[in-house]
Amino acid sequence: MDLLRFITAGSVDDGKSTLIGRLLYDSKSILADQLETLKKQSKTNEHADIDLALLTDGLRAEREQGITIDVAYKYFSTPVRKFIIADAPGHIQYTRNMITGASNSDCIIILIDARNGVIEQTRRHSIIASLLKIPHVIVAINKMDMVGYDKNVFTKIVSQYQDVARELQLEDVYYIPISALKGDNIITNSLNLAWFEGNSLLTHLENIEVIKSKNSVSRFSVQYVIRPQAEELHDYRGYAGKISSGTYSKGDEVRVFPSSISTSIKQIEVNQKEVQTAYAGQSVTIHLQDDIDISRGDVIVRSNELPKIQNEFEVLMCWMDSNELNAGNRYILQHGSRRVKALVRDIQYKLDVNTLSQESYPGAVKLNDVVKATIKTAEPLAFDSYLELPVNGSAILIDQTSNMTVGACLIQ
The missing domain is CATH 2.40.30.10 (Translation factors)
Known part of the structure; x- marks a missing residue:
């Protein structure tokens, strides 16, 4: 299965943490002991039902204020795909946290309170998504239960945001009405929103096309030089790290930077087994034909794809x-x-x-x-x-x- 990284963003109290909690809860990605702890904490906080936001709001200060300050990461999977979620803060003074969480995301879910429509923080987070070139944007109009699941409210907010999307040149934008608190349109389509013809949020997340970097230029940064102090491996010299983009194959002509020395790949190992080709995302050990003075931080690139x-x-x-x-x-x-x-x-x-x-x-x-x-x-x-x-x-x-x-x- 492939992996989708996405981030939730929006103004304070738009329901970001509750949405993530609902995704985890309804997709049965919460362990039994976590659920039991969640029930106890919800009673302590005088919630009639389980407070799903507590799954991500882990800091004491966040729980006391009812807001998200740090970036919380959660992991879950379905039979279709694996997910990493970043729950970013909504306050203006935590813009740095928002950028940190968004910098590695394939998709951003921008929540809008159905009662308030597009506000300053909506634009702010959309601009950050534009600056970071996040390829997929989901505009989730939340708290539809509080406006009687009114289609006209949804249509009006979509029209407001389309102006923002055009201005920022956001290309792949998906609009969906939801209620994170009630679970409407989160895992499956809701009868309360029968007028909505699109997919549920989870179904859409499962079908987003993740841009593969296999066909992009090849970049490999050396993290560790392996020189075993063993007699049987006396001449072993491997350069270990993760391929950040592209592919590398045995025999490829490469150059090492910053020295700019040319050589070729003699051997590639993945999990201590020799392979012919390795791809972006794999941790590998590369062996070169020539003995070159290489240290941590040096970059190995294919000779026809220079940075x-x-x-x-x-x-x-x-x-x-x-x-x-x-x-x-x-x-x-x-x-x-x-x-x-x-x-x-x-x-x-x-x-x-x-x-x-x-x-x-x-x-x-x-x-x-x-x-x-x-x-x-x-x-x-x-x-x-x-x-x-x-x-x-x-x-x-x-x-x-x-x-x-x-x-x-x-x-x-």
């Missing part, structure tokens, strides 16, 4: 630290498994994530700000544009003192 090699480039960056960012600050940049010293040389403008307008450089970049900046690294990086290959076009900035992640970068 950009530069030590200065522009990024769209979400600032994730309470300490302000100023031009001239120095950090560690991590790209794949490679870490290099970096300087934020210039900050060009701040992006208003509500309107996509470019504002003048504010002097200091604050928590949750999204800015266009120029970064210079101490050594050249082998990268692709985020728009062309997200998996090799993203990076993070790390504070040299605290070792905390302070910035998420989309390389332009």
Whole structure:
């Protein structure tokens, strides 16, 4: 089975956590002991029924406030597909969490309260989906039970959001009326919404086409150099890691960056067994024909699919630290498994994530700000544009003192 990663987003109290809880509960993906704990916690919180939101709102502060602060990840599967769900926060001050959860998603479910329609946070999360180029968007109009399952309410909100989708050039948008609390249109189609002719939410998620990276350019970042200290494996030298995109086959002509040395693949191992070809997503050990000085973070690419090699480039960056960012600050940049010293040389403008307008450089970049900046690294990086290959076009900035992640970068 293949895997679909999706994220839920929306304003506070739009029902994101309840929706995920309903998916897990109705698809029977909750263990018996989890269900028993959930029942006890729901009674403690004076809920008449099981509070499904508690499945994802794990932090004490979240439960006390009834909101989602961190990004919660849940896993479940059906006979058709495996899923990883990210439940992102709805508050404006947690934009960084939203971007973190969305950066690796194939699909985004944007919830809209049927009583409120399209609001500022709806646009905000849609813009972030557009910036991150999430290929599939599901607009779930929730709490239809509170508006009497009125088709006219649904039609009006769809019309409102279509204007947003056109403006942001969102291509694959699916609209569905639901009630996460009551379970309408979540697993199966609901009789309360008999006028809706589309599939239920789960059925649609099962049928979304996940874009395969087998046919894209090949990228492999070395995570570990294997040199066994054993007499029978005296000449063994393997380069272990995960293929992030494309395919690699025995005999392929490749180049190693940043040294730019050419060689070819002598052998590929998957689970300690030799294979002819390996694909994106597989953890492999690659052996090369020539002895080359290769270390963690080096990138092996096919010779006819070369990346950009530069030590200065522009990024769209979400600032994730309470300490302000100023031009001239120095950090560690991590790209794949490679870490290099970096300087934020210039900050060009701040992006208003509500309107996509470019504002003048504010002097200091604050928590949750999204800015266009120029970064210079101490050594050249082998990268692709985020728009062309997200998996090799993203990076993070790390504070040299605290070792905390302070910035998420989309390389332009």
